[in-house]
Amino acid sequence: MRLDKFLSNAKVGSRKQVKKLIKEKRVKVNGNVVTKPEFNVGENDEVFVDDIEVIPHHNVYIVFNKPSGFTSSKSEYERNIFEFIDHPYLDELHIVGRLDKDVEGLILITNDGNFTHKVISPKSNVEKEYIVKTEGDLTKEMIEIARDGITLNNGIKFKPAKITKIDDETISLVITEGKFHEVKLIVSFLGLKYKKIKRIRIGNLYLNDFNLDLGEWKEIDYNTAKKTLEQ
Secondary structure (H helix, E strand, O other): OEHHHHHHHOOOOOHHHHHHHHHOOOEEEOOEEOOOOOOEOOOOOOEEEOOEEOOOOOOOEEEEEEOOOOEOOOOOOOOEHHHOOOOOOHHHOEEEOOOOOOOEEEEEEEOOHHHHHHHHOHHHOOOEEEEEEEEOOOOHHHHHHHHOOEEOOOOOEEOOOEEEEEEOOEEEEEEOOOOOOHHHHHHHHOOOEEEEEEEEEEOOEEHHHHOOOOOOEEEEOHHHHHHHHOO
């Protein structure tokens, strides 16, 4: 790969900016100053700018504790979760399974499209667990209805969901899809009213493992991110 492309891909700067760095003799490859933008950088070469090592372009995985009141998008018209993410790859990041504006909790953000497809594909059956504050009494019949799968009056179908009572006002709801407003629609169909919804788990990746306050995020490695695919 050309040196100028390597540097721009690594978010050191634009192609024009990195060419300037190269001409100013501020770039070294394997300890040697390189002044040609077209210099070929090999897979195992070490590249430095101002004696600071440049990490090649790579896949990024971020866990984020979403607060209520922010959309899961890059909307220009509403406050969104990307306002919290200060990362050099920001322009290429996307969300792995959105949450509604009024829902809190675990969101994954990445630039790895293949990973995203594996996590959100209905064929993967990745579990997503939500803690829901409700009004109304959860009954054994409701649990069985959800367990057998639900078909709404408009024909929309939801796969079987697991519901566990935590206390008189709180339930755990586990789904394997992620259709539009699915958690809210299931809760409402059962005759309950939701007051607060928080996602705490995707696959075997738990929000509590990261000790993040609302609005905080952390970059993780792929081995940690792929826990989302473990059941």
